[in-house]
Amino acid sequence: MPLDKRKQAHIQALQARAQSGRQKTVVFVYQSGGSYSYQLVNVIFRPQASIERQIPARDGQVPRLVYDTLLLAPLNTSFVGLVMVADTTVSSAAGVQVARKYQVVEAIPMGIVPGGTRVYAYLRRIM
Secondary structure, three states, rough: OOHHHHHHHHHHHHHHHHHHOOOOEEEEEEEEEOEEEEEEEEEEEEEEEOOOOOOOOOOOOOOOOOOEEEEEOOOOOOOOOOOEOOOOOOOOOHHHHOOOOEEEEEEEEEOOOOOEEEEEEEEEEEE
């Protein structure tokens, strides 16, 4: 049974309230043409848990890390033209240069509402 607009709004409001205390401000670095732009975004960072070395991967090899960090972003966050995510609150070239930087492996909208309620972005640390 599809959700009506009132239920969708309720789910999104509950999710925003649940995430409000766990958010961290990071800088998204976008490139358009030959210039870079920096945007502060409130997200949730979750480092990947350690993997069990006794359980092999599907191909029988030693399991490898696919991503370093899971980033939960609001649904209206744009990943078009995103070059990197910098773990800093200074939205300038100098602030991004000294921060830990992550590359987006994949960004997927997730959630119970059609079209998603948040974006899961899998990140790999690059510096």
